[in-house]
Amino acid sequence: MNTKIATFKNILKLQSFPYHLVDQSPWPILLSFSLLNLTVGAVSYMHGYPYGGWTLLVGFVLTVWGMILWFKDVVVEAAYLGHHTKQVQNGIMLGFILFVISEVFAFFSVFWAYFHSSLSPTIELGGIWPPIGILPLDPLAIPLLNTFLLLSSGAFVTYAHHSLIGGKRKLAIEGLIFTVILAIIFTALQYFEYSEASFTFADGVFGSTFYASTGLHGLHVMIGTIFLLVALIRIINYQFSRKHAMGLETSILYWHFVDVVWLFLFISVYFWSAT
Structure with missing residues (x-):
């Protein structure tokens, strides 16, 4: 174990120039x-x-x-x-932040479509939201449970990050394991929610905006789960240290972005539609 860590530290010193x-x-x-x-x-x-x-x-x-x-x-x-020196890591982080900003605008377009129809329902929708004939999901059932799971996963992944910075590798691994488990449970519950819903994607603007927004978020949850799983494997293989954990940090940034988007989804798409 100590040999692996020493070898990793020595390899990082081989780079004689700051850029890759x-x-x-x-x-x-x-x-x-x-x-x-x-x-x-x-x-x-x-x-x-x-x-x-x-x-x-x-x-x-x-x-x-x-x-x-x-x-x-x-x-x-x-x-x-x-090859990933401090300057290279700064460039990667900047690029990843710009990528997350582009994802923010992707969700912004979906929310725009949702609020465009919900804030001023047309006569074709019956003048109300949700439209006539649509039975919205109970926000205090699976959506509330998923909110708890996702926020808890955000706490666990932050715990894992601070544990790694503090040199507590075992605790970092445990925190990431709990995060991945909660993410998988979230995805399974959302699949169950879709299978039990009384409306489909073809049920007018409500169905299309609901599944477009929650489905896009679910896709990001699955991608984020893969990010975190890869980070977990890399921690187990001694590929991260206190000062060199760019893969983990970008995964955490992405996961917190997923958490924040879900809060907006829960409040607007689930809770507001059912009240």
């Missing part, structure tokens, strides 16, 4: 064609073309495979080659 000159990689062009395959497959499948489902599956597998290989190279550059 990225090596040539085949993964960007592979992912470009994989995403093209994925898009064509999705459109073909939704329109009922022959072999559309298989094209979609192949595109999905190639995309996931390309991401794994690309991210593996990034992890090697950070943990074993010492």
Whole structure:
């Protein structure tokens, strides 16, 4: 164990200049064609073309495979080659913050569509919100439980971060494990909520905005869960230290963003629609 830590610290000192000159990689062009395959497959499948489902599956597998290989190279550059110096980490964090800001505007567009119809319901909706014939979900049932789970996961992931900074690696691992478990439970409950809902995506503007907003958030929860799971594996493999944990910090930032979005969803889409 001590040998691994000493080797990790020595590797970080190998970088003789503060910036990383990225090596040539085949993964960007592979992912470009994989995403093209994925898009064509999705459109073909939704329109009922022959072999559309298989094209979609192949595109999905190639995309996931390309991401794994690309991210593996990034992890090697950070943990074993010492390329991620302080200046490089600052650039990565800035880029990730800009990425989160773009995600904020994605959710802003969905909330705009929701409030556009809900604040001033047209005569086609019956002049009320939710529209006539729509039975909204009980906000004090699964949504409230999911709120508790997600906020608790945010507390656990913060606990894990502070534990790692304090040199308590075992506590950091335990905190991340609890976070991932709560995230998986959240996703399972949301799937159960969807299966029991009395309306679908095709039930007018309420159904489309409800599933677009909560579904987009659910997708981000699954992506954030993968982020945290990878961070957990890297902590177990001694790839993070007190001063070098960029992968964990970006995952935590993303997860707190997911938490904040859920609070807005719970208040507006769930609670306000049912009152």
